[in-house]
Amino acid sequence: MTDVPVRRARARAGWIFRPRVRSAIIQILLVALIGLAGWYIFQTTRQNIAAQRLVTGFDFFWVESGFSISQTLIPFSENNTYARAFLVGLLNTLFVSALGVVLATVIGFLVGIGRLSQNWIISRLCGAYVEIIRNLPLLFQILFWYLAVLTALPVPRQSISIFDEIFVNNRGITVPKFVFGEGGGFVFGAAAIGILLAFVVSWLARRRTVATGKPLRVWPLNLALVVGLPLACFLYFGVSVSIDQPVLKGFNFVGGLRIIPEFLALLIALATYTAAFIAEIVRAGILAVPRGQTEAASALGLRRSKVLRLVVVPQALRVIVPPLTSQYLNLIKNSSLAVSIGYPDLVSVFAGTTLNNTGQAIEILGITMLVYLCISLVISFAMNIYNRRIALKER
Amino acid sequence: MKRLSFLFPLAMSVAFAGVAQAGTLDDVKARGSILCGVSGGLAGFSQPDDKGNWTGIDVDFCRAIAAAVFNDPTKVKFLPLTAKDRFTALQSREIDVLSRNTTWTSSRDTSLGLNFAGVVYYDAQGFMVRKAAKVSSALELSNTTVCVQSGTTTQLNLGDYFRSNNMKYEAVVFNTADEVIKAYESGRCDVFTTDVSQIYAERLKLSKPDDHMILPELISKEPLGPVVRHGDDQWFDIVKWVLFAMINAEEYDVSQKTIDQRLKSDRPDVKRLLGIEGNYGEQLGLTNDWVVRVIRHVGNYGEIFDRNVGANSRLKIERGLNKLWSKGGIQYAPPVR
Incomplete structure (x- = not known):
């Protein structure tokens, strides 16, 4: 009989001890x-x-820069603004990173597979590559390639010349440049469309193979699309080509x-260094596929190349892709x-x-950090989509 | 990333440092030493010797401030900074004074939130090339590759000079002076450019200094001087007047050798300078014998010049513009009175 008011009083006093209320309060306090x-x-x-009395804000972007940059993917001179200098720097970062990622992946896969080779020499060579490269500091490797290899080349006057067309010296590698006359844009456009169409054709052919079980031969058509289309465009428009020697x-x-x-120097160092890590990831991925899978595929009568392509690699990729993303970001x-x-x-x-x-450290460092963050997020987003596509689909 | 990770805490310390702008002099006295930003290794200006002691004209200037404040020239901590990091270090209170062959320009004096306290060395930018290149004028440098340090007025003057003379060039930009001279020596560049005093110093690092020559053209004005932060006039005055006092001391023939004898001088300007008459040191927040301390421990302007970059040094640079105004140069200091 006295029970009810007591319980009520306890409930009134105890609302603060309820887990939901308490956790809400803690969270609000933390956020605050x-x-x-x-x-x-x-x-x-x-x-x-x-x-x-420091100057702040982003007006500096529109001020003339007054300096020059040694490698520019878009035209840049002292008269251009800091905004354009930012763009030039960003493109240079993206350029070396993109090429580095592609090269590192290729080298990494080759070395990783090579390390599993039955051939004693190849597997030991690949093993030595991984152990040496990944255990030396990257900065040291960059300086090695730059100071010990590339700037140790002869001066321009004593360049190493290859067929009198390509010149290698301590200022870099100079090659002849093709200069397209009027209509050059159409040729490049046609090449892009050709490559795109080739992908579509391959995709359609695959779907058909899956549906009918008959393999299709698409490479002659794709070759025609990729090479023939721009060539036809080139001849049709009569584009003039000159060589800037x-x-x-x-x-x-x-x-x-x-x-x-x-x-x-930077590209070689980044690609070889990251490749050593990728090689180990690839090796781990392949070893993670149970031996029974290979044996089962062989028992079905698939050739060794098809066993790898259709059975082992798709399963290995599931293990490879997540750590591969980290390597790309690195x-x-x-x-x-x-x-x-x-x-x-x-x-x-x-x-x-x-x-x-400009002296505007806070703005510039903020932007730089934001840019690296954005690049990294985009890469990991794209890799996550790819990972979801190749992940084990449970039906 | 190395640079970024260094700059990040600098930027952050702007964010976290208390709002109160306590007097730098009080901070310095409480700490018991002056934090002085210098160059990491530039012969004649600031360089550690084989025993690890810092030497150079920029170093001696910081020692002079320490002598004036503490009567002890060793109460300085030297922080080597790259050209790129130096202003951020000063803005974010990592150092009390920047004495690092830094060119006085309007934008640095204003928008960076800094004050230049005077000119320790009147310099100019020049070019160094290999003698084998058979070049006698900077106007023949079209189509060359030039090695230069990032974040310097040098980099911008270079652009101006080649642009206004319609010459093409490729600039290879490095972070530290060491990387620049290494790249030049390796043959990556045809031309090395910086302030002439610095070219003299860097040339000593080359394996065969005599194979290289400095071209006659001087393409800019580079007044190098000590820098402090905006917002502390007392500290600004102290740094400024230590420099003026050293120049005045040379003018009045007050040196490490003559100081005891000059203390007995009857000349009123010498008496005022040495604090025998008036309380000019106390007006600065120091003691009245501040100049005596500076001269006894470090010397006058002429002495630190000769010892570090001039006749008595390895560099053997002529005084040139840096002679006193009374001897045909432009070094001139307002009077102590």
Whole structure:
């Protein structure tokens, strides 16, 4: 009889001890605390900046840069703005990263498979490659390629010439450049469309093979699309092609297309270093496929190449892709070591020269971090989609 | 990433440092030493010797401030900084004064939130090439590759000079002075460019210094001086007047050798400078014998010049513009009174 009011009183006093209420309160407090800390940081930064009368904001982007950059994928001169310098640096970072990822993947797969080879010499060579490369610091390897290999090449006057067309010296590799006349754009457009169509054809053919069980021969059609289409376009429009040949004039070669040693050193170092890690990931992936799978496939009468392509690799990829993503992200972030050899990447051009000339450290470092974050998120997003596609589908 | 990871805490310390802008002099006294940002290794300006002691004109200037404040020139901590990191380090209170062959320009003086306290060395930018290249003028440098340090006025002057003379060039940009001279020596570049004083110093690092020559063209004005933060006038005054006092001391023939004798001088300007008359040191927040301390421990302007970059050094650079105004140069200091 006295029970009910007591229980009610306890309930009234105890609402604060209910798990849901309590956890809500704790979470609100935590968020408030983090928010306050953020607000405090923001306010003190603002006051400190105001006290020192530092210039802030993003107006510097539209100021003439006044410096030049040694490798630019888009035209750039001293008259261009810092915004364009930012773009040049970003493109250089993306360029070396993209090529690095492709090269590292190719080398990594070859070495990883090679290490499992029955051939004693090949497997030991691949093993030695992995153990040496991945155990030496990357910065050291970049400096090695740059100082000990590439800048040790002869001076331009004593270039190593290959058929008098390609010149290799300590300023890089100079090759002749094809210059397309009017209508050149159509040819490149046709090539792009050709490649796209070839993919569509392969996809359709695959679907048909799956549906009917009959293999289709598509490579002649694809060859025609990829090579024939741009060629036809080229002949139809009568596009003129001239060759811009490099000529030694005074100190350096003029004309042609030059690949600077900073780029080469960074690309080689990044690709070989990351490849050593990828090789181990690939080896682990292949070894993770149970032996019974290979034996079962062989028992079905599949050739060895088909066993690999249809049975082993798809299952191995499930193990390979997630750690592979981390390696790609590492490669992209490691590309910022470019600073040490003067390759004009985002960190060197933007977080280096631009930061120093404008002095706006907070804005520039913020943007640089944001850019690396965005690149990394896009890569891991794309890799996650790919991973979902190849993941085991349970029906 | 190495650079970024260094710059990040710098930027963050702007965010976290308390709002109160306490006087730098009080901070320095409480700490018991001055934090001085210098170059990592530039002969004549700031370089550790074989015993690990810092030497150079920029180093001696910081020692002079320590002598004025503490009567002890060793109460300085030297922080080697790259050209790229130096301003951020000063802005974020990592150092009290930047004495690192830094060119005085309007934007650095204003938008970076800094104050230049004077000119320790009047410099100019020049070019170094190999003698074998058979070049006698900078105007023949069209189509060359130039090695240059990032984040310097040098990099921008280079652009201006080649652009205004319609010459093509390729700039290879490195972070540290060491990387620049290494790349030049390896043959990556035809031309090495920086301030002339620095070319003299860097040339000593080459395996055959005599195979290289400095071209006659000087393409810019590079007044190098010590830098402090905006917002602390007392500290700005101290740094400024230590420099002025050293120049005045040379003018009045007050040196490490003559100081005891000059203390007995009857000349009123010498008496004011050495604190025998007036309380000019106390007005700065120091003691009245501040100049005596500076001269006794470090020397006057002429002495630190000769010892580090001039006649008595390995560099043997002429005084040139850096002579006193009374001897045909442009070094001139306002009077102490």
